[in-house]
Amino acid sequence: MSEETKAPETKAPEATKAPEAEAAPEPVDPRIEQATERLEFLRGKVVAKFGEDVLEAAELKQFQPTITIKNQHWVEVVEFFKTEATLGFVYPELMAGTDYKDYIEVYVLLHSFTLDYDVSLKTRTPRENASIPSITPLFAGFNWEEREIFDLLGVNFPGHPDMRRIMLEDHWVGHPLRKDYVVEN
Amino acid sequence: MADFFSWVDKPLDTHAVLNMIIGAVVILAFILGVVTYSIYFQRKLIGWMQWRIGPNRVGPLGLLQTIADVLKLLIKEDVVPEKADRNIFLIAPILAFFPSFMVLAVIPFSANHVFTAYSNVGVLYYIALSAMTIIGVVLGGWASNNKYSLIGGMRSAAQMISYEVPLAMSILGVVLMAGSMNLVNIVEAQISFPYVWYIVPQFLGFCVFIISATAELSRTPFDLPEAESELVSGYNTEYSGFRFAFFYLAEYVYLFAMSGLGATLYFGGWSGPFLPGWIWFGIKVTCFIFFFFWLQATMPRIRTDQLLTFAWKVLIPLSIVNLVLTAVLKYLLH
Amino acid sequence: MGEIRTEEMLMNIGPQHPSTHGVLRVVVKVDGEIIKEADPVVGYLHRGTEKLAEDLQYTQIIPYTDRMDYLSSMVNNHAIVNAVERAMDLEVPERAEYLRIIVVELNRVMSHLVFLGTYLLDLGAMTPFLYAFADREQVVDFFNRLCGARLTYNYMRVGGVKWDTPDGWLDDVKKFVPYMRSQMGMFHELVTGNEIFLERVKGIGKFDAETALNYAMSGINLRSTGFNWDLRKNKPYSIYDRFDFNVIVGENGDCFDRYMCHMNEIMESLKIVEQALEQIPEGPVMGKVPKILRVPAGEYYSAIEGTRGELGVYIVSEGKDKPYRLKFRRPSFINLQLLPQQLKGQSMANLIAILGAVDIVLGEVDA
Numbered sequence: 001m002s003e004e005t006k007a008p009e010t011k012a013p014e015a016t017k018a019p020e021a022e023a024a025p026e027p028v029d030p031r032i033e034q035a036t037e038r039l040e041f042l043r044g045k046v047v048a049k050f051g052e053d054v055l056e057a058a059e060l061k062q063f064q065p066t067i068t069i070k071n072q073h074w075v076e077v078v079e080f081f082k083t084e085a086t087l088g089f090v091y092p093e094l095m096a097g098t099d100y101k102d103y104i105e106v107y108v109l110l111h112s113f114t115l116d117y118d119v120s121l122k123t124r125t126p127r128e129n130a131s132i133p134s135i136t137p138l139f140a141g142f143n144w145e146e147r148e149i150f151d152l153l154g155v156n157f158p159g160h161p162d163m164r165r166i167m168l169e170d171h172w173v174g175h176p177l178r179k180d181y182v183v184e185n
Numbered sequence: 186m187a188d189f190f191s192w193v194d195k196p197l198d199t200h201a202v203l204n205m206i207i208g209a210v211v212i213l214a215f216i217l218g219v220v221t222y223s224i225y226f227q228r229k230l231i232g233w234m235q236w237r238i239g240p241n242r243v244g245p246l247g248l249l250q251t252i253a254d255v256l257k258l259l260i261k262e263d264v265v266p267e268k269a270d271r272n273i274f275l276i277a278p279i280l281a282f283f284p285s286f287m288v289l290a291v292i293p294f295s296a297n298h299v300f301t302a303y304s305n306v307g308v309l310y311y312i313a314l315s316a317m318t319i320i321g322v323v324l325g326g327w328a329s330n331n332k333y334s335l336i337g338g339m340r341s342a343a344q345m346i347s348y349e350v351p352l353a354m355s356i357l358g359v360v361l362m363a364g365s366m367n368l369v370n371i372v373e374a375q376i377s378f379p380y381v382w383y384i385v386p387q388f389l390g391f392c393v394f395i396i397s398a399t400a401e402l403s404r405t406p407f408d409l410p411e412a413e414s415e416l417v418s419g420y421n422t423e424y425s426g427f428r429f430a431f432f433y434l435a436e437y438v439y440l441f442a443m444s445g446l447g448a449t450l451y452f453g454g455w456s457g458p459f460l461p462g463w464i465w466f467g468i469k470v471t472c473f474i475f476f477f478f479w480l481q482a483t484m485p486r487i488r489t490d491q492l493l494t495f496a497w498k499v500l501i502p503l504s505i506v507n508l509v510l511t512a513v514l515k516y517l518l519h
Numbered sequence: 520m521g522e523i524r525t526e527e528m529l530m531n532i533g534p535q536h537p538s539t540h541g542v543l544r545v546v547v548k549v550d551g552e553i554i555k556e557a558d559p560v561v562g563y564l565h566r567g568t569e570k571l572a573e574d575l576q577y578t579q580i581i582p583y584t585d586r587m588d589y590l591s592s593m594v595n596n597h598a599i600v601n602a603v604e605r606a607m608d609l610e611v612p613e614r615a616e617y618l619r620i621i622v623v624e625l626n627r628v629m630s631h632l633v634f635l636g637t638y639l640l641d642l643g644a645m646t647p648f649l650y651a652f653a654d655r656e657q658v659v660d661f662f663n664r665l666c667g668a669r670l671t672y673n674y675m676r677v678g679g680v681k682w683d684t685p686d687g688w689l690d691d692v693k694k695f696v697p698y699m700r701s702q703m704g705m706f707h708e709l710v711t712g713n714e715i716f717l718e719r720v721k722g723i724g725k726f727d728a729e730t731a732l733n734y735a736m737s738g739i740n741l742r743s744t745g746f747n748w749d750l751r752k753n754k755p756y757s758i759y760d761r762f763d764f765n766v767i768v769g770e771n772g773d774c775f776d777r778y779m780c781h782m783n784e785i786m787e788s789l790k791i792v793e794q795a796l797e798q799i800p801e802g803p804v805m806g807k808v809p810k811i812l813r814v815p816a817g818e819y820y821s822a823i824e825g826t827r828g829e830l831g832v833y834i835v836s837e838g839k840d841k842p843y844r845l846k847f848r849r850p851s852f853i854n855l856q857l858l859p860q861q862l863k864g865q866s867m868a869n870l871i872a873i874l875g876a877v878d879i880v881l882g883e884v885d886a
Contacts, residue, residue: 061818062606092735094820096833096846107833109820120820141735144856152569167562167885176570177844235649332530336552336867405643406715415871417537485716486643488868489552 031063039065042119049080066120074123075133082138088114095145097153099178104130104155134159152177220437221251227478234482261426273328278431281321284314285438292445293369295455295462307368308360312353319345326420337419341410347496352397354504358390358511359383359450372454384451390507391451393500398443404477406484444473534563538641538871541881557862564885572845577603577677577812585671588883590633591826593626596675598823602832603677606819612806615679616758617799624788629658630826631781634878641875642719647710654702678808693796696789720774724861724873734857737850738828739780744772750824762791774876811840827851827878851883
């Protein structure tokens, strides 16, 4: 696995970009430094608990530590982030799904009041028979978000208590937020 | 005065029948006018209380607004929902309206006129008949085959039955004091010795009366049967056109009747200095009506369980206390 | 006497109902008037804002946000422009920042006034609605003078705001602040002490901070439980760190606390407006931004404290002038999730009280 190298790699363009915009000199943006530190800390925690295998990537997105987790380990890692006392990511802020043409990605933003910052967790699923284990039992606040992603992106969430369409009618065909969805007039 | 009421204890003759019919028609015309303008009064008054103008388009100062509204209602299609219980649906508004008009028979508008029944059970007659309206309301709510209507109908049944009790009990205090159930006699008792309106000795009773009356009339804060924000429109959700107008009319006739009853029982009815009796009666009734509208603009709505608890746990004990006190007082004074 | 046979009744509250504040539908199973089960059905106002945004340039998205939470369009504008500015690391001129704060906080006042009016209307009191709307009208007039629209302002741009203030506008706002304060005193006198009102809202729709956090609640719904969480303080954005204001928290997390939070937040917002009016400098209202906005490739999330909670924007960009994916974290939508639990065992009348206190806007729920 190459997460170690990957993380700084993706960070690098960001790091150069931000000072460019401010026309600032050489030193790295302190925000990036801080974020890298956080990312390493979180990544270390996950690796210590589950090993490298559960991770797909750990990188910075702008100033946001972002950890991509393998689909089959999704629930246990998210649960770890929530229940582990030193982490305490108990506040679900955002869940979003994105269709990347090759795969569908679900993005979750959690906030920890003990650490006082956010972490982004991601997982991926193939577009065919898209399925990601549900984390609604952990965070009730993702109930409707998961339904929305099911509705608009067609990702199934096994383990969800009430998997139905939420925005569109039950008999709707297709999932509008997919990139290949054709809008009919 | 006895002349006017000669038919009470004599066999019916043509003269008396004619009198009654004329009386009824005159009262009906009169009451329609009263209702029309109390609705106008309500809209204007609440408008002013809410920083609005109120109706001002139809006729000078909007005076013809209600008439226009009524005309609109009358020429509207009479819609009967397909799944409604047709016969009951059609008859319910009439059932609700008739008693409201009939109770007016016993309310003395002034010292002398032919239109008031000199009935010895006037109070009882009022209470008994006004209770009949509930049937109309419940049937209307049931027959509409609409869940909101049903809940509205049930709510009004619960509410009106509960509040009949304190209403009647508070009136009993007055009856005890006057020693008569005849509303004319009750007024006369207030203008003879000790020359005091019953609002003074019966203040507690009056408080119970006015609260129960508000509930009986289903006016804010007790407007649960028609709670717009909860039940859309309650029992009359499915009604339109002139059948809706009947419900509406019944509501406002009761408003007038209840105000008349209150004025008669506690404020000496048509009695008062200088002005003729009917003007005094009008003033007092207007004050009552104003009070109800004022409440409507001021209060939020109470919840069903709170409403019933309030009736059974507060108003009824209070009215019993009032009744006992009155009885004791009366006994001691004699 | 034998058992009385009873039957549960399925009722549709909405989508056309006076008290669902739009086209929300709640399917409730009632036993008499007691709710056994409630299932909110949303989506009647779904316009696919997020899908539409994928085909729009960033500036073109702004008017779409106006239509989400249509009671606080300025706040929505702020959310999207703030997100794009953060992603692009853009500077906003001082005056524009202050103007944004002023309009956003005025908008908060306006939106809370609508809450006050409609909530009391739900509870059966008609008059406060008209009083609140009369005051709201003044704010609407301010916005009308500022940007020519009464409801959908489309006022902010990435890098600043579209228009500077017309003559005398700031002075008029300055006069409005003390007036609104005195009006709040009147509202408290008229409404807050009313016995019937208190009976209707105290202890109703209660939940604790833990539940609220687990349900991802934010804004007043979260703060009413006593949990101090306001993005203006906790994740400072724009220039909120320059103002002195309090975060209003409740105690019990019931409808009354939510009502009081709304009322007190109006006062705090007025405080911010007042300070901003004092500090506002002269200068340009539009910063130097590229003609075509291209957000660098990557993912960005930034949130602001909206009127109803955390209003976040998640942007996935491929470096083009249009977002690859744009997701709004819509507080009304998320706050509504607790409704089935809140409603269980309550009466129909409480349904209205609870739903009203959540303070949703259907445009935002359905987006």
